[in-house]
Amino acid sequence: MTAITEKTLTDFVYAEARMLDEQRFDDWLKLFTDDGYYWMPLAHDQQDPVLHTSLLYEDTLLLRVRIERLHGQRTFSQQPKSRCHHLLQAPSIESSDPAKGEHVVRTAFHYTETRLDKQTLYAGWTTHHLVETDGALKIRLKRVDLVNCDAAFGNIQLFM
Helix, strand or coil: HHHHHHHHHHHHHHHHHHHHHCHHHHHHHHEEEEEEEEEEECCCCCCCCCCCCEEEEEEEEHHHHHHHHHHHHHECCCCCCCCCEEECCCCCEEEEEEEEEEEEEEEEEEEEEEEECCEEEEEEEEEEEEEEEEEEEEEEEEEEEEEECCCCCCCCCCCC
């Protein structure tokens, strides 16, 4: 793999959001390391997803189960299917250690999820903890911090 540049990291974040908007969930899941997690904290500045309740804290197995449910023909809550759109601010590189192949990228976003007549807007920040693995960037942790993380939510069907 060639040297990781700021453009490589920001392009990765944009491509990941596009995969989700296009509902290419199987491709999206391949972006995660085997020990990767998708985390949505329940409290501002929450540091521990294990000892404190989170909105979501899913390993790749749980992500696979959700994706299979979204693909399912008998998932009546997804007929018609939900759709989403990410509007991203320019990502910023929070840290980068090329020697270790570890990078942290933070991106502010507005995310819209819609199904039938209902449209829900979320706003927050995503922090990608990326690692270089087998010549490619992979997500070890995707943390999604919502501005109103402590609000009462309905079902969040897709992935932010």
